[in-house]
Amino acid sequence: MSGVTVIGLEVHLQLNTASKIFCGCSTRFGASPNSQVCPVCLGLPGVLPVLNRQVFLHGIRVALGLGCRIQSRVVFHRKNYFYPDLPKGYQISQYDLPLGMHGGLELAGGKKIRILRVHMEEDAGKLIHKPDGGASLVDLNRAGVPLLEIVSEPDLESVEQAYEYLKTLKGILEYLDVSDCDMEKGSLRCDANISLGTESDRLSGTKVEIKNLNSFRAVARALAYEIERQGKMRAEGEKIQQETRLWDDAKGITVGMRSKEYAHDYRYFPEPDLVPFSVSAEQVEEVRGALPELPRARAHRFAQGYGLPAADAAGLTASRATADYYEACLRKKSVSGPFAKSAANWMLGDLAREMNDRHLDGINELGFPPEHLVNLIELIDSGKISGKMAKDVFMECLASKQSPSEVVKVKGWVQVTDRAAILAAAEEVVREHPQPAQDFRGGKDQALMFLVGQLMRRMKGAASPAVSQEVLRELLGKKG
Amino acid sequence: MTILELQSLYRQGKTTPSKEAENFLRRIESWEPQLHAFAWFDPEAFKRQARALEQGSGPGDSPLWGVPVLIKDNICVEGVPTTCASKILAGFRPPYNATAVERLKKAGALVLGMANMDEFAFGSSCEHSCYGPTRNPWDRQRVPGGSSGGSAAAVAAGMTPAALGSETGGSVRQPASFCGVVGLKPTYGRISRYGLIAFASSLDQIGPVTRTVADNAALFQAIAGFDPRDSTSANVPMPDFSKALQPALKGTRLGVPREYFGEGVDPEVKAALEKAIEELKRLGAAVSEVSLPHTDYAVPTYYIVATAEASSNLARFDGVRFGHRAKSTAGGVFSLQEMFTRSREEGFGAEAKRRITLGTFVLSSGYYDAYYARALKVRTLIKQDFDRVFEKVDGLVTPTAPTAAFRLGEKVEDPLTMYLSDIFTIPVNLAGVPGLSLPCGFTKAGLPVGMQLIAKPFSEETLFRIGHAYEQATEWHRKEPTL
Numbered sequence: 034m035s036g037v038t039v040i041g042l043e044v045h046l047q048l049n050t051a052s053k054i055f056c057g058c059s060t061r062f063g064a065s066p067n068s069q070v071c072p073v074c075l076g077l078p079g080v081l082p083v084l085n086r087q088v089f090l091h092g093i094r095v096a097l098g099l100g101c102r103i104q105s106r107v108v109f110h111r112k113n114y115f116y117p118d119l120p121k122g123y124q125i126s127q128y129d130l131p132l133g134m135h136g137g138l139e140l141a142g143g144k145k146i147r148i149l150r151v152h153m154e155e156d157a158g159k160l161i162h163k164p165d166g167g168a169s170l171v172d173l174n175r176a177g178v179p180l181l182e183i184v185s186e187p188d189l190e191s192v193e194q195a196y197e198y199l200k201t202l203k204g205i206l207e208y209l210d211v212s213d214c215d216m217e218k219g220s221l222r223c224d225a226n227i228s229l230g231t232e233s234d235r236l237s238g239t240k241v242e243i244k245n246l247n248s249f250r251a252v253a254r255a256l257a258y259e260i261e262r263q264g265k266m267r268a269e270g271e272k273i274q275q276e277t278r279l280w281d282d283a284k285g286i287t288v289g290m291r292s293k294e295y296a297h298d299y300r301y302f303p304e305p306d307l308v309p310f311s312v313s314a315e316q317v318e319e320v321r322g323a324l325p326e327l328p329r330a331r332a333h334r335f336a337q338g339y340g341l342p343a344a345d346a347a348g349l350t351a352s353r354a355t356a357d358y359y360e361a362c363l364r365k366k367s368v369s370g371p372f373a374k375s376a377a378n379w380m381l382g383d384l385a386r387e388m389n390d391r392h393l394d395g396i397n398e399l400g401f402p403p404e405h406l407v408n409l410i411e412l413i414d415s416g417k418i419s420g421k422m423a424k425d426v427f428m429e430c431l432a433s434k435q436s437p438s439e440v441v442k443v444k445g446w447v448q449v450t451d452r453a454a455i456l457a458a459a460e461e462v463v464r465e466h467p468q469p470a471q472d473f474r475g476g477k478d479q480a481l482m483f484l485v486g487q488l489m490r491r492m493k494g495a496a497s498p499a500v501s502q503e504v505l506r507e508l509l510g511k512k513g
Numbered sequence: 514m515t516i517l518e519l520q521s522l523y524r525q526g527k528t529t530p531s532k533e534a535e536n537f538l539r540r541i542e543s544w545e546p547q548l549h550a551f552a553w554f555d556p557e558a559f560k561r562q563a564r565a566l567e568q569g570s571g572p573g574d575s576p577l578w579g580v581p582v583l584i585k586d587n588i589c590v591e592g593v594p595t596t597c598a599s600k601i602l603a604g605f606r607p608p609y610n611a612t613a614v615e616r617l618k619k620a621g622a623l624v625l626g627m628a629n630m631d632e633f634a635f636g637s638s639c640e641h642s643c644y645g646p647t648r649n650p651w652d653r654q655r656v657p658g659g660s661s662g663g664s665a666a667a668v669a670a671g672m673t674p675a676a677l678g679s680e681t682g683g684s685v686r687q688p689a690s691f692c693g694v695v696g697l698k699p700t701y702g703r704i705s706r707y708g709l710i711a712f713a714s715s716l717d718q719i720g721p722v723t724r725t726v727a728d729n730a731a732l733f734q735a736i737a738g739f740d741p742r743d744s745t746s747a748n749v750p751m752p753d754f755s756k757a758l759q760p761a762l763k764g765t766r767l768g769v770p771r772e773y774f775g776e777g778v779d780p781e782v783k784a785a786l787e788k789a790i791e792e793l794k795r796l797g798a799a800v801s802e803v804s805l806p807h808t809d810y811a812v813p814t815y816y817i818v819a820t821a822e823a824s825s826n827l828a829r830f831d832g833v834r835f836g837h838r839a840k841s842t843a844g845g846v847f848s849l850q851e852m853f854t855r856s857r858e859e860g861f862g863a864e865a866k867r868r869i870t871l872g873t874f875v876l877s878s879g880y881y882d883a884y885y886a887r888a889l890k891v892r893t894l895i896k897q898d899f900d901r902v903f904e905k906v907d908g909l910v911t912p913t914a915p916t917a918a919f920r921l922g923e924k925v926e927d928p929l930t931m932y933l934s935d936i937f938t939i940p941v942n943l944a945g946v947p948g949l950s951l952p953c954g955f956t957k958a959g960l961p962v963g964m965q966l967i968a969k970p971f972s973e974e975t976l977f978r979i980g981h982a983y984e985q986a987t988e989w990h991r992k993e994p995t996l
Binding site: 072075076077078079080081082083084111113115117120121122123169171298300301302305306307308 | 587588602609707709711743828829877
């Protein structure tokens, strides 16, 4: 038997503060190596950390956004280990008193995933290994960039749930606007813990930690790989080691780290350079009062206000960018009625499919701004193009970066509404398919659809479906 | 020459910083070969500072204008080698001044040089230095105390009117006592730790070393006070400490803790203290016996808390970015692990290694609760001892150290005995309260004995008031060692 899958995820979120967590250096990404450093983030002797207040406020914002309780006292700890990218030989982090505890979020199916803790810490620098193996270089621009660590309880039961949890979490974090949540830049990072338990005791399995997961896809692939690996080991009666494994994205496998590389005793103790301080209820309430509308509330509003089905509303609001896109479309049109639903259909259908196929993180990367979607729907509604043609227009817009109107003009893709032209084609169709024509006359309404399809085919999709139906009905002696 | 005497001469126009620089240089030339109190000294740079000062405005009302101050080798001075007397920091010149140094410079003081010390302030004798030991000006066969031994010896020998030391567990007061000078350990949070190379962050404080209490107050006034760059710095008002310097002690309640006069205290030290207490009474103080029941636990508690923090604070000395890095053998590439291990193996001295090992152990998983967590609880009890006693008295009088200066090499092979020479100073650091050591007599062999005054947090005024009144009534501070 394969056992019950138990997954917990640790997410590291880089905050978008202008300066680092304990000094005034810039946090800008992509600057030349070691250009954004000072004695404090270089860990020079004698200098001291001073907490950036914005980090603490962002931390509370995220913790509240994830439904956590805010601890009344802020205490930092030192996590001690040696590594060249860690200038002080310890990371200032939080340990037994994290900023927020015991929150959670809900997946689409209603399953609640508990969040154990949200805490503040500083990022480390980066090592750059010379390709010839001759030297390793240290870039400390990232050292001291503020991070939040968000740790879930081991409530996830499948790869799909883990993926959905990450998507949902990222959605909420985007709404909170405290990070650019960009996995490629490393501003959102994820480590996974996975074990296989039994029906009677789901937490009885040995936990394996997977690191080096650089995209949501990598998380899903690595977890799937690991479930299979551990399942096979169990089936063969092998003992699963508690260890840290690295995901190799190119090979699609996880590889165990040598024990020396992870067997740390971090010797946590309270950071004596930072005095513990209290968080007042008023401070927490102030941050809570400034929280934006979060995905669930927005979905509810979308369903109620725009008359959308619950599933559509949830789909549109999972990402802040998508929801903003949708509302930008609506601002250019009426809020209710067929437009609201058509825009939703397009976004959840063709636009979502293309984003997915192109592995895009956000709707804004598609190169198809809200006014283009409005334009496209208007072309359909006004009968200038058919729904079927619209799909081609959309694809051409993505390829050429032109607006739908421009595409239609340049390509000459205009819907044929000329009754005479359609009638001529309809007569041909009826002649070629006497049996369906006979069936229709005999009362089989579905036969008309077949004939319309044939008519479309003959006219290469340009015929107006509405006019085509009308013409065929007249031709076959049955007014619609 | 004291700070205030020097200041008076400057104001009357009787001398100039350059002339005084020459005078101190002559004094240094004769004494330094005997004592070895300096870790770094550049006479030309010193003279240049004096000349530059003369080009600018006059002394104004700054008591430190034109006053040489020797800086302990663990307090960062921009562009000057600051090495904690450790090979691992060889060649390190900080690109910044410690806040205390910055304030000294602003007040017109001259940075004389860097004072020798026990490596990373780990020691009570100034023998654990990569530059070799400093000697006691009163008896060159004896230690000056430590870790701020260079600072105290230099002031005692008159090579400088003032010095900065630092304390983690008695490192200013004990050498002040051994050398017959005045040393203050301020309330934790009074003087910014920015730029003080950390030993144990929750205990460390910079402290002034001077010849008189009035000088000490003047130096303290210039460098203390809130600093936003140090989160543990206290935002508490700074009074004018010179106003505390009154001759009488009428109405002052002094406590004598019985735990500080028991076994292990040298009879001559005890006798000197008893005489000093009589003098304080004569000056109007009401003296009563009090108790600090957890005193015995202070040294073991300290060696857990302080070494734990030190093991972490010293992790940054890894050979990656500055200081000593081991060379790979035979020009080959060596592993990261090897670079860390060998650089630290070669860079740290024996006492530093002992303390790093001890500190690493007490924080290790499985031992944390038994040692570190428990030590923090005992620390709270020790602090409560002081809180309770200060409900009844304004200050405490104790010996600074159980003995006068011991011989070089006498305790260096026996760390436990060495650690016990801080038995009366360490509780003050653990409690975070201020303590002042000042001379109160000499042994038959001619070695100074120090008296320690302790007061509640942020009442350095009380220490200066009691200390100054006593000093005015006695002659100990006027005695000088001879070559």
